[in-house]
Amino acid sequence: MIASVGHAASLAFEEALAPHGLHPRHFAVLKGLRGGEAQSQQQLAAALGIPASRLVGLLDLLVERGLVERHDSPTDRRVKLVRLVDAGRAELENLIAVAGQSERRVTAGLNAQDKAELRRLLGIVHANVAAEPDGARTRVW
Amino acid sequence: MIASVGHAASLAFEEALAPHGLHPRHFAVLKGLRGGEAQSQQQLAAALGIPASRLVGLLDLLVERGLVERHDSPTDRRVKLVRLVDAGRAELENLIAVAGQSERRVTAGLNAQDKAELRRLLGIVHANVAAEPDGARTRVW
């Protein structure tokens, strides 16, 4: 039930993002950089729970779009520090709005109280699925 | 929110099914045959919202496992009618139990009233995502 409905909702979000030429994975990367502190690709990949080799392509696109910058670490020349630039922050805000629209479409027919209740319940579910027994989950979207 | 939590929940279900050597798609096929009436592969594929060519492989596995039978249509020799056999019905019950376990794990920390409320709210969401504007969705899991 929650699995199939949830999967359908995630597909709806994926489709909402498609016209922007992005995938939920890119959204996850941008969110991972939201804090503002520059991170190495290793750190970011670990935080997202994806292989570093998979992050490369995602970042390539975001850099090409002018949303993210790679710059050399001053202390370790192997490392590339990645950070959100202003345009990327603006795009992230934009995508958050897109996510909100998708969510409103999906929760149509729920009154304000219902929506708040759904958010509360999903928050608890989120804590459960985030802390799965085997720890580091490899597949994230 | 609902998209990311829902996606995580669907991944959890996928992982719960993996030890049984099946994918949520196979579960969907079995559920599509639950009614008992034999269907052509075309009908079934249309009902599931997947290309008929994609159904072939899914059915091949289920037939090989002895869960489903293909038999020739008496009225049209091009058609193969597909139906659930007893072992398939038993396995479907089993998988429904697996889904229930996965759901309980994911909703740990919710009391009975919360769970009922979540089911109610997701039921409404389900109706929304099932009836998307563009009609026939091509991707179903």
Added chain:
DNA sequence: TATTGTTATACTCTATAACTATA
């Protein structure tokens, strides 16, 4: 030797377009 980012390789999954046998 170990680690960082990257690239190469091999594998899986998919839709689309043939193909065959029937209608």
Added chain:
DNA sequence: TATAGTTATAGAGTATAACAATA
């Protein structure tokens, strides 16, 4: 000609294992 099931083909996406540069 059209349709049912199947198979072939080509493309996308992925993890794993190399790889070059640096520590």
